[in-house]
Amino acid sequence: MKHRRTYLGLAGLASFALAVAGCSGNNGADDAAEASDVTTLKVGVLPNIEALPIYIAAENGIFEEHGLKVEPVPAQGGAALLPAVLEGSTDIGFSNILTHMTAVERGLGTTIVASGPHTMNPDTLEPVGEHNSSVLAVTSDSGIEDVSDLAGKTISVNALGGIQEVAVRNAIDSTGGDSESIELVELPLSQAEGALSGGRVDAVSVNEPFTTVVLEAGHREIASPFSDFEHAASNVSIYFATEAYAEENPEVIERFRAALDEVNAYINENPDEAREQLDTYTDIDAQIRQKVTLPFYETRINEASVEEIMQKGAKYGVLESELPLEDIIGNAPTLTGTE
Known part of the structure; x- marks a missing residue:
């Protein structure tokens, strides 16, 4: 079931969560039972703009609504996230799509959990700001x-x-x-x-x-390099896990996607308010923070964009050869799959 919420601001989110908790009438046994249903999920992220959904959802109870306790695990660079996921110290990692493709090409056993942000809204092909990202x-x-x-x-x-x-x-x-x-x-x-x-x-x-x-x-x-692809709403990044983790925890993956759907919709509808939350985990200067162009936050994979990036990756020698699209995307939800 897809959860929906009317957003009245981040302060409203916190107040709403506290009010629900205070009026629920649950006793200690009920609380203990509910706690046992919560899955802790370690999500490796880079402390940048693309990680905004993870931090907002973790801080404002959105993941909890979906039975998850998400612990963001900041990494200093993307190169550290792949081995962290492979060795199991992190459950889900964040990566650019081309790094995932190289992992697939090498047979490392990773799979896409959900899309990361796209460079712009695929419907309007307009940046979420005054300039390209x-x-x-x-x-x-x-x-x-x-x-x-x-x-x-x-x-x-x-x-x-x-x-x-x-x-x-x-x-x-x-x-x-x-x-x-x-x-x-x-x-x-x-x-x-x-x-x-x-x-x-x-x-x-x-x-x-x-x-x-x-x-x-x-x-x-x-x-604008990422907007100059034929498919301008470039699907540059993804969340990924090992195939073994995804196969063993399908309900956790679905709950993670559902929470991302909810927080992504909020950010896309309230970009100015969302920008203010960047100061909670980044050191972006306040004046710059107010002017940054946010990406378009999306959970579904843009298949056409992924295919184009794969073809260009092979053309410019980052990939040894073109890869089957189904090997790259796996069971991740896609834009075309919802049409």
Whole structure:
């Protein structure tokens, strides 16, 4: 059964939960019985904008409504989440979709539990904010007008051989440039604006909150890598578990998805209020936080986007070859599956 709630603000959520608890009339035995039905779930996340649903749902009783006690397990980088899930110290992890594809290609036994955020609303194809969530940016006085001017230039990405490199190369090749003519360098997103301002790179590929940091510094967008895919509402990230865990705990997976459905709907309908919750687990500056473009939070997989990213991953050598779509998606809910 799908649970629904009318959201009156996060403070209202907390008050509502307390009121229900205070008026329930349950005695100690009832409380103990209910507690025994709650499943503890360790969810590995990165302390960034994409993790917003996990923190809001955990802090405001949404997971509890679905019989879950979710413990967010912050990781410093995505590379740590895959081994944590494989070794069992984390039940569900968060990853970009291309990392999951490489795990499938290597036969590591992972499966998608639910989609992570999409880059924009698939119905409107509009960003949830004043600018795109990911951009390829240059200095305002660089003389670089579009991607065709990037030949021989140096561009930073957060990781070589990853999804950002694939997105940048595709954005350049699909809009009139030549990605073979550029030099890519690896640079943490937090250092991108300084490197661009200091002239150490000619362009930077960034995503939120660093998109806002770069644009607020006066730099200029010349492309939006993840929106320049043919399927602009890119399904960039996913929640995943081991196949063994998913097979042994199907009801837990369903409850996790149902809770995500609920909190995702709230965030998508109340982006300004949701932005304010970023200060509970990130160190994003308050002025930047108010201006960041949120992704579109979704539980269902965009099959067309996943297939396109897989094909581009193979084209640019991150994957050894194209993979069957069913091997990537598994039993995860899809957008087309609900039509």
